[in-house]
């Protein structure tokens with residue numbers, strides 16, 4: 001026996017126990033993990049107190065891969081087995097990688113799909129696996145610090161990441177044994193970290209200068225949800241380039257040639273980086289480097305000199321800034337907040353140039369290397385269900401409506417598609433027959449009206465309903481979807497309190513493509529329905545036009561029409577009659593227009609005639625004054 005709907009949906013929310021959640025910034029240069037603890041989102045440090053985990057993985061013939069600082073040094077000594085900047089390869093095909101190839105020292109082999117594999121001493125490894133190795137280290141760090149297994153994480157990705165890159169990131173999370181609650185755009189995470197999602201609606205610019213990439217994004221906060229209006233950037237511009245120009249300056253000053261050897265050049269880059277980072281804090285720093293066959297060179301680098309060296313690089317970030325404003329269709333004055341992200345925005349010159357460009361001081365209170373992870377942690381905490389309702393922003397949504405089968409094989413939607421999760425809704429139903437003691441509940445998913453067009457998610461029965469007159473039992477059915485998209489349906493008879501429930505994973509077995517197909521289907525049918533309505537409307541209009549024309553012709557067609565004109569009108573009317581039987585509303589509309597055009601002189605003449613008749617025996621000024 002199916003359900004009979006008797007009341008409008010009510011709303012209630014399920015309580016959630018506290019769950020361990022973390023936000024992960026899986027960066028090109030550095031990765032971090034953060035979590036909300038005692039209400040504060042903070043990045044988590046490793047045993048040495050380091051928060052930043054260099055995104056470098058070294059594979060050796062034995063033992064687990066070495067990740068982070070301990071792999072960093074091997075970048076030059078063991079380059080083929082030491083993978084850095086793997087983020088650049090995520091979700092990329094063999095073709096993409098070939099075009100990046102010049103900058104990447106690895107040995108690529110084609111995989112089974114289009115995915116390129118990295119050839120190492122541990123075998124051929126996919127970029128997804130390399131990322132998973134980084135994620136595993138962060139996972140362990142978090143679980144040790146938080147004292148329990150992580151229930152879910154939010155991983156950030158650049159706003160411009162396409163589906164393949166996002167999917168690859170998700171897969172890496174899964175491979176690392178993480179429950180990925182959501183992927184979050186890095187700029188959005190930064191905005192969330194600053195609580196901008198709770199502020200007034202408006203436009204925010206996120207300026208992210210990291211180790212090797214520059215990204216500028218314009219976000220608009222609209223009803224609590226950030227929308228990416230535009231992004232731009234430079235995938236080959238970042239802190240590494242700053243290090244390079246400083247290293248070149250040192251080489252020039254110290255008289256070191258390009259032929260100094262790999263080790264020496266590498267050391268130079270390290271010295272340059274140390275000097276750069278020091279100049280963020282102090283106005284001048286001493287640089288010393290060994291010179292082959294001579295005494296060590298030592299010199300002073302002032303911030304002023306440094307600024308002059310790196311100014312062209314910083315300047316280079318401004319043209320994407322201009323472009324992104326243009327793409328978003330806004331002016332610089334429309335930007336209400338500027339957020340700095342990425343370690344390289346620590347450089348004072350970067351801050352002042354950005355402030356100059358946007359005409360306002362950027363937000364810098366949160367450490368720019370950590371701000372993305374912090375925002376992701378806040379989001380993860382919300383998604384895990386650790387926050388009260390009013391704080392739920394930027395949540396995942398239900399891709400397809402969830403509902404129940406009711407009488408007549410109709411699908412009654414209980415939770416409409418695009419509802420943010422977690423959510424809970426309840427609705428009351430009643431019995432259809434006198435003395436009915438059992439009821440079958442069929443849970444369905446989809447946008448179509450008929451159950452046969454929706455997807456069946458599961459079925460269960462509610463028994464032991466006390467026998468009553470049809471329509472007097474009250475059965476409350478509640479749908480609860482938790483942050484993971486897990487659906488729980490409970491039915492409870494309100495008098496005796498008998499209960500029954502079922503748990504279903506709504507998207508289980510449905511991949512994105514299938515969801516898309518289901519949506520397209522419903523949209524395609526919505527289109528059909530609309531076409532159908534337009535057709536009916538035009539048919540009605542055609543009938544009205546033809547009827548009016550016939551009445552007019554009968555009245556004065558013979559007096560007012562020439563034979564030729566009459567033929568044209570009759571022909572147009574015949575064409576309209578024909579078109580009205582056809583399936584295309586556009587054809588009917590055109591035929592109506594043709595009739596109107598063919599008869600427009602006639603209509604004018606009739607109008608004049610009627611006016612003439614009405615005015616007969618009156619003076620014109622009698623009409624003018626009325």
Ligand code: ADP
Pocket residue numbers: 027028029030031209210211212213238239240273276277278280341342343344345346347368369
């Ligand atoms: P990514 O997002 O690419 O993973 P990060 O945001 O971690 O990178 O930025 C790393 C870059 O930030 C490196 O080039 C590093 O030298 C630079 N950086 C870190 N601290 C400072 C500092 N104090 N001054 C200048 N640059 C810094």
Ligand code: MG
Pocket residue numbers: 027028210342372
């Ligand atoms: Mg970053």
